[in-house]
Amino acid sequence: xxxxxxxxxxxxxxxxxxxxxxxxxxxxxxxxxxxxxxxxxxxxxxxxxxxxxxxxxxxxxxxxxxxxxxxxxxxxxxxxxxxxxxxxxxxxxxxxxxxxxxxxxxxxxxxxxxxxxxxxxxxxxxxxxxxxxxxxxxxxxxxxxxxxxxxxxxxxxxxxxxxxxxxxxxxxxxxxxxxxxxxxxxxxxxxxxx
Amino acid sequence: xxxxxxxxxxxxxxxxxxxxxxxxxxxxxxxxxxxxxxxxxxxxxxxxxxxxxxxxxxxxxxxxxxxxxxxxxxxxxxxxxxxxxxxxxxxxxxxxxxxxxxxxxxxxxxxxxxxxxxxxxxxxxxxxxxxxxxxxxxxxxxxxxxxxxxxxxxxxxxxxxxxxxxxxxxxxxxxxxxxxxxxxxxxxxxxxxxxxxxxxxxxxxxxxxxxxxxxxxxxxxxxxxxxxxxxxxxxxxxxxxxxxxxxxxxxxxxxxxxxxxxxxxxxxxxxxxxxxxxxxxxxxxxxxxxxxxxxxxxxxxxxxxxxxxxxxxxxxxxxxxxxxxxxxxxxxxxxxxxxxxxxxxxxxxxxxxxxxxxxxxxxxxxxxxxxxxxxxxxxxxxxxxxxxxxxxxxxxxxxxxxxxxxxxxxxxxxxxxxxxxxxxxxxxxxxxxxxxxxxxxxxxxxxxxxxxxxxxxxxxxxxxxxxxxxxxxxxxxxxxxxxxxxxxxxxxxxxxxxxxxxxxxxxxxxxxxxxxxxxxxxxxxxxxxxxxxxxxxxxxxxxxxxxxxxxxxxxxxxxxxxxxxxxxxxxxxxxxxxxxxxxxxxxxx
Numbered sequence: 001x002x003x004x005x006x007x008x009x010x011x012x013x014x015x016x017x018x019x020x021x022x023x024x025x026x027x028x029x030x031x032x033x034x035x036x037x038x039x040x041x042x043x044x045x046x047x048x049x050x051x052x053x054x055x056x057x058x059x060x061x062x063x064x065x066x067x068x069x070x071x072x073x074x075x076x077x078x079x080x081x082x083x084x085x086x087x088x089x090x091x092x093x094x095x096x097x098x099x100x101x102x103x104x105x106x107x108x109x110x111x112x113x114x115x116x117x118x119x120x121x122x123x124x125x126x127x128x129x130x131x132x133x134x135x136x137x138x139x140x141x142x143x144x145x146x147x148x149x150x151x152x153x154x155x156x157x158x159x160x161x162x163x164x165x166x167x168x169x170x171x172x173x174x175x176x177x178x179x180x181x182x183x184x185x186x187x188x189x190x191x192x193x194x
Numbered sequence: 195x196x197x198x199x200x201x202x203x204x205x206x207x208x209x210x211x212x213x214x215x216x217x218x219x220x221x222x223x224x225x226x227x228x229x230x231x232x233x234x235x236x237x238x239x240x241x242x243x244x245x246x247x248x249x250x251x252x253x254x255x256x257x258x259x260x261x262x263x264x265x266x267x268x269x270x271x272x273x274x275x276x277x278x279x280x281x282x283x284x285x286x287x288x289x290x291x292x293x294x295x296x297x298x299x300x301x302x303x304x305x306x307x308x309x310x311x312x313x314x315x316x317x318x319x320x321x322x323x324x325x326x327x328x329x330x331x332x333x334x335x336x337x338x339x340x341x342x343x344x345x346x347x348x349x350x351x352x353x354x355x356x357x358x359x360x361x362x363x364x365x366x367x368x369x370x371x372x373x374x375x376x377x378x379x380x381x382x383x384x385x386x387x388x389x390x391x392x393x394x395x396x397x398x399x400x401x402x403x404x405x406x407x408x409x410x411x412x413x414x415x416x417x418x419x420x421x422x423x424x425x426x427x428x429x430x431x432x433x434x435x436x437x438x439x440x441x442x443x444x445x446x447x448x449x450x451x452x453x454x455x456x457x458x459x460x461x462x463x464x465x466x467x468x469x470x471x472x473x474x475x476x477x478x479x480x481x482x483x484x485x486x487x488x489x490x491x492x493x494x495x496x497x498x499x500x501x502x503x504x505x506x507x508x509x510x511x512x513x514x515x516x517x518x519x520x521x522x523x524x525x526x527x528x529x530x531x532x533x534x535x536x537x538x539x540x541x542x543x544x545x546x547x548x549x550x551x552x553x554x555x556x557x558x559x560x561x562x563x564x565x566x567x568x569x570x571x572x573x574x575x576x577x578x579x580x581x582x583x584x585x586x587x588x589x590x591x592x593x594x595x596x597x598x599x600x601x602x603x604x605x606x607x608x609x610x611x612x613x614x615x616x617x618x619x620x621x622x623x624x625x626x627x628x629x630x631x632x633x634x635x636x637x638x639x640x641x642x643x644x645x646x647x648x649x650x651x652x653x654x655x656x657x658x659x660x661x662x663x664x665x666x667x668x669x670x671x672x673x674x675x676x677x678x679x680x681x682x683x684x685x686x687x688x689x690x691x692x693x694x695x696x697x698x699x700x701x702x703x704x705x706x707x708x709x710x711x712x713x714x715x716x717x718x719x720x721x722x723x724x725x726x727x728x729x730x731x732x733x734x735x736x737x738x739x740x741x742x743x744x745x746x747x748x749x750x751x752x753x754x755x756x757x758x759x760x761x762x763x764x765x766x767x768x769x770x771x772x773x774x775x776x777x778x779x780x781x782x783x
Contacts, residue, residue, distance in 0.1 A: 012540065013542070021363070022199065025199030025363060025365070026199055028199065028365060029197055029198065029199055029365055033365075034364075034365055035199060035363075035364065035365050036329075036330075036362065036363065036364050037199075037362060037363035037364070038358060038361065038362040038363065039201075039361060039362075039363070040305075040361075041224060041225065041228075041306075041361045041648075047540075047542060047543045047545065047747055048540055048541055048542035048543065049539075049540040049541075059440075060329070060436040060437070060439050060440040061329075061358075061433065061436040061437045061440055061510055062329075062330075062358060062362035062363065062364070063358070063509055063510055065509070065510040065511050065514075065527075065528040066511070066528070066530075066531040066533075067528070067529070067531045068528070078537065078538070078540070079540070081534050081537060082533065082534065082537050082540075083533075084533075084534060085531045085532065085533045085534065101538075101750060102538045102539065102540040102541075103543055103745060103746075103747045104538050104539050104540070104541070105538050106742045106749070106750060106751050107578075107742065107743060107745050110538045111538075112538075113537070113538065121534075
């Protein structure tokens with residue numbers, strides 16, 4: 001168990017969590033390190049809450065036990081809170097300041113959580129909160145928000161930034177390499193300040 | 195050796211190419227689908243690959259290919275093996291000449307399934323060897339071995355990964371692709387291939403005679419192995435073995451079971467060297483039963499005496515708790531942590547613009563107090579809309595509907611079934627309902643693709659697994675051929691039109707079929723079909739909530755008024771529902 005670095009990426013089906021986890025996996029390959037992961041497919045994908053586990057230097061099982069994630073990357077505020085028990089004490093949380101209210105809130109008339117309320121609840125963690133949508137748009141495409149998120153988390157990930165960036169270049173569509181490079185750097189600059 | 199970060203199913207597919215597979219068939223089902231989805235998009239293919247109409251059809255096709263001496267793979271999810279069980283059981287008797295691997299992917303915890311059955315039990319039942327990988331690399335490495343075992347013993351081999359193998363990832367060392375160049379050749383031998391009683395009795399004996407040598411070979415191949423390190427031992431299989439290895443204290447012996455049948459003599463030799471045994475395995479106590487048979491007076495901890503759960507999937511937490519309880523760990527390294535409570539759930543949901551939501555709305559509007567049997571697919575999510583009363587297995591909506599209709603239940607029966615499911619095993623039910631004079635309405639939700647498993651084409655799509663044009667089945671003609679006289683095709687985006695047809699059907703007796711046809715909204719987007727989005731006229735909106743109750747994820751509520759988000763795909767149904775004309779179409783995009 002010791003020596004493994006556990007990253008949990010969470011979000012909503014369709015937000016690009018799988019590409020983000022593939023980039024981390026590819027970066028591990030670039031550095032010649034073992035990596036294990038697990039993700040959500042099938043029924044759970046349709047707009048549901050999704051999770052990707054990535055275990056850098058992992059040699060055995062693909063799942064991170066609750067309380068053992070070194071880093072939690074969340075593409076949505078509510079999902080960050082939902083999975084916060086996975087974070088180990090002192091673990092880092094990188095969260096997109098973006099809230100998609102689940103349809104259940106409207107159809108079942110549940111109390112709608114607010115952006116401010118969730119952000120306050122997350123304050124007890126070592127938190128980096130960013131507007132990845134806006135930063136991605138500034139980099140040239142809203143679709144690059146997953147790369148912005150990785151950039152913002154980069155300083156907490158035990159992989160060289162050059163390996164991460166090389167993995168980004170290998171895995172994103174060719175036409176978008178420049179945009180995604182910008183997105184990664186923008187995220188990284190922001191990550192250093194929070 | 196090339197290393198890549200791959201999904202378990204991608205690694206399995208790659209291993210099949212390395213093993214020079216010649217023939218691949220299957221029916222999509224989570225968590226198995228990505229094996230064929232990977233094989234069917236390879237730029238250079240030296241094998242036949244097809245999505246078959248169901249698992250029985252797939253298995254018979256692949257079996258016949260293996261009878262012709264080539265290497266065949268058949269993939270399905272665990273419950274698909276029920277559909278294919280008829281040919282599977284007897285294929286053990288006939289055996290094969292080419293290597294034949296049947297991949298049946300189990301889904302412990304039923305992440306995306308109707309039950310938690312264990313394919314190892316089928317292997318046991320059919321007396322077929324079964325390989326049970328503990329990780330992605332091992333799943334990859336087992337495939338060529340599975341083909342070799344199949345060829346050496348002339349027997350089909352079951353390969354049983356689970357969700358946490360199929361949908362987990364790892365850095366995988368790959369071998370080189372192989373083009374076998376094999377061509378099938380069928381050698382007539384009625385004593386092997388015609389299972390009339392006089393032949394099958396002999397074949398059954400031959401099958402049983404193969405067993406001892408198979409058991410020994412699985413040990414020789416290192417699929418079942420152990421290390422003696424102390425007086426107590428853990429015996430583990432599948433993904434459970436990986437979880438154990440991660441936290442196994444030194445001084446405890448470890449046996450890893452990767453294949454069945456287990457050699458009892460070899461197992462007994464290991465067990466007798468220990469004072470206590472703990473068995474860790476997912477789902478059925480397959481290993482534990484055999485361990486108990488050979489254990490004598492050595493105490494065994496497992497499912498049968500309450501140390502490990504029978505249900506659900508194993509996890510690092512479950513395995514650690516079991517090891518602690520049985521005295522194999524001084525304390526639990528993964529104590530339970532309570533998640534934040536009372537957060538609104540985010541379950542999977544029908545997409546914005548999904549045709550099924552429109553069809554369900556129309557059904558509910560016309561048949562207010564009816565029984566709604568349904569089936570397996572995206573549309574099972576209609577449960578959230580109150581229009582799914584039963585789901586049991588593929589194709590069972592129509593049969594359940596006719597059973598209820600004949601039971602004396604006075605309410606109307608309206609069942610829903612997707613196009614792929616209808617072609618899988620729905621047609622027989624329809625024929626039966628007409629033949630036996632049921633009074634019911636069948637709505638075929640026709641999105642022209644198999645969507646929940648990831649958009650695999652089917653005979654209705656007009657395209658093969660590899661993207662070749664092929665004749666598309668006429669659902670209307672099939673229904674008419676079954677004897678249905680009322681067959682109407684509607685557009686579920688046109689609520690008024692669909693309601694009218696449903697009202698017509700409601701007045702008639704007999705079996706009525708309504709085909710609700712519209713492209714899957716995801717396929718439509720990928721095909722570049724763009725529809726204008728809709729927006730709320732804030733001055734007209736009264737905040738009545740009619741649109742929100744429709745359950746579309748694009749419709750939200752803010753400051754007591756409706757709001758349509760960018761998720762809108764332009765189906766336009768909400769415009770038809772709004773009682774005050776408060777939803778309007780935006781300009782072109």
